[in-house]
Amino acid sequence: MGSFPLLFAGALVFVVGILRPAPIHATPAATSEPTDSLPADSYLTLVIGAPEARRQALAQIDSQWQPYATALLLETMRLARDPRLPGQIVKLLEKHTAQNFGFEVEAWWQWVWTHKTELPPAYAQMKSRLYSVIDHRFRRYFNARWLPSARIRLDEVRWGGVEQDGIPPLRDPSMTTAADANRWLDEEDVVFGLVHNGEARAYPQRILAWHELFTDTIAEEPIAGVYCTLCGTMIVYGTRVDSVGHLLGTSGFLFRSNKLMYDAQTQSLWSTLWGEPVFGPLADSGIRLPRYPVVTTTWSAWRERHPQTQVLSLQTGHSRDYGEGVAYREYFDTEDLMFQIPQHDKRLRNKDEILGLLSADGQPLAIADRYLRKNPVLHEHLGQMPIVIVTDASGAHRVYAAGATTFDRLDEDRLLDTDGRAWRLEEDALYLKGEEPLPRLPAHRAFWFGWYSAFAHTRLVH
Structure with missing residues (x-):
């Protein structure tokens, strides 16, 4: 290039x-x-x-x-x-x-x-x-x-090279069972896992890489899952704010190599990483889409935890090679960017993965993936909130409010605190009889360059 x-x-x-x-x-x-x-x-x-x-x-x-x-x-x-x-x-x-x-x-x-x-x-x-x-x-x-x-x-x-929705979003996509998905998903295939009100969904990366966005309903809540292949993010947003629904799509444009969405009603442009409109009629609306916790993990690890999970079907209505790693293989294999950005931060390489979090008042925190793998139970602060990040054997990261509790190790699906008590690790919270549940917090992976381009003032733990 x-x-x-x-x-x-x-x-x-x-x-x-x-x-x-x-x-x-x-x-x-x-x-x-x-x-x-x-x-x-x-x-x-x-x-x-x-x-x-x-x-x-x-x-x-x-x-x-x-x-x-x-x-x-x-x-x-x-x-x-x-x-x-x-x-x-x-x-x-x-x-x-x-x-x-x-x-x-x-x-x-x-x-x-x-x-x-x-x-x-x-x-x-x-x-x-x-x-x-x-x-x-x-x-x-x-x-x-x-x-x-x-x-x-x-x-x-x-401009990213396509028309509006030229990368076709999946609208209310067909889902299938775990038993059916076993026929075509390999054990180590990457999936994005989501649970809301007891309903579990798995969205294979190999499918979303060709579509980058889906709109769906889970437990009667409208959502949009946005997978920005260029900046390595998979974020799930609730799309109803103050009783108003926002139908999102792929704009065809990028901001700092980060996918820009649009909403069908006003044609405003939205930042994928911010979850907010940034240009157009809604840019000064103050709208911020709520985020859902999503986990990047392997099919075998997700299926083991959620045997009744629904899985995004191969029957998308589009003809694609949905093989693992087929889409964007050359891009993922190098540190080169398809679209350059104004500033780089060399504390990490461009495409080093981080786990990104935002506090309630918008303070960003990035933690290097390799650091989390070395520290599978890590205590940190998100703004003023004590949190614990748990990384399992598959490399999946889950973040919970920690309150006044200190945890020191993971034992399968139990998280042990320093008093020897075993908290049950679930997708929505940490549970211990007689104690208030410690809720799960939204977090997602991203390439370092993408996160830094959106949140240059981020704190980085690496």
């Missing part, structure tokens, strides 16, 4: 091989937003215009150069159909920035983010028009009227 041609070719392989490709349409969606006297149509012409029109558009951008043009030209380069256009854009970038990154697109983006150029309302309009040639629904994402309430920078929102 050392040059633009290689990166662009890689993106095409990724799109064709895994996702439903997004066509480029000749006619963009119309817009009535103001242009602020800036050459908005010039960038669009670079994508869909005839050769002479493209030459004139480049000349117009050159003569009316604005600092934010660097970001817009990088976005335009991603959509180029004429193989000559990337080279022409690079020459223009080098002329006006005095930088010499050539076709190193990610280096250009790093330069853009370092300079944090002020983005005028016209930037949103231009982005809207550019991406409407891919999917007319994208036009609603970037309405300039939502800029005052935006919680993220639009030059950090990058």
Whole structure:
């Protein structure tokens, strides 16, 4: 991925091989937003215009150069159909920035983010028009009227290579029994386990890697499970807040290599890691989706604890190779990122796994997976709350409020405290006769770079 041609070719392989490709349409969606006297149509012409029109558009951008043009030209380069256009854009970038990154697109983006150029309302309009040639629904994402309430920078929102829901979410997916799943799930296959009000579900990673999002109902509660393959997170959210349901989908865009969702009603963009709307009509709503505890474990370990579990069925309505580790194998095997991020923290490697937690008031805590495996019963604090993190033989992590109790070792499904008392370890709480249950707390795994990009102020235990 050392040059633009290689990166662009890689993106095409990724799109064709895994996702439903997004066509480029000749006619963009119309817009009535103001242009602020800036050459908005010039960038669009670079994508869909005839050769002479493209030459004139480049000349117009050159003569009316604005600092934010660097970001817009990088976005335009991603959509180029004429193989000559990337080279022409690079020459223009080098002329006006005095930088010499050539076709190193990610280096250009790093330069853009370092300079944090002020983005005028016209930037949103231009982005809207550019991406409407891919999917007319994208036009609603970037309405300039939502800029005052935006919680993220639009030059950090990058297209992932697909249309809206081009990575098809699973809606109310079919479930099957553990006995049936035994026929096609191997003992060490990774599953994401969830129990709510006594109802157990297992969602195999090998299926979700192709879909990244499901909406379902468990114990009469609407939920969305979001698996961001790029940042290694699997989070389960309740989607009803203050009696209002939010139907979430895959937006087609990323923020700091983290999947952005959208809601069907308002087309607001939502952060996967925050569980909150970040751009659009709901960005200043204060909505925060409630999180459910989810565990990453093996099929054999989950089945042993929950023999009556329901399992996400292979009958998804889509034709995919659902073999273990098939999707994104090359991505998972390296430390390289598909989409670069503004800042890295080198205390851990990019894709080192951490367990991520948020306190009730939003204080983040990250604990390295390898540290937890060395310390299978670990006491910590989440904000002001004493907690205990329990790691079993499968490597699964579960987090509980600890109260005033100190635990020192795990004995199968019992957690022993320092007084020798054996607490029963369940998915919803730790139980001991005569004592108040110690509730389970939401936590999930993530790649370090993804967690840090969302929570740069996180405390890290490693």
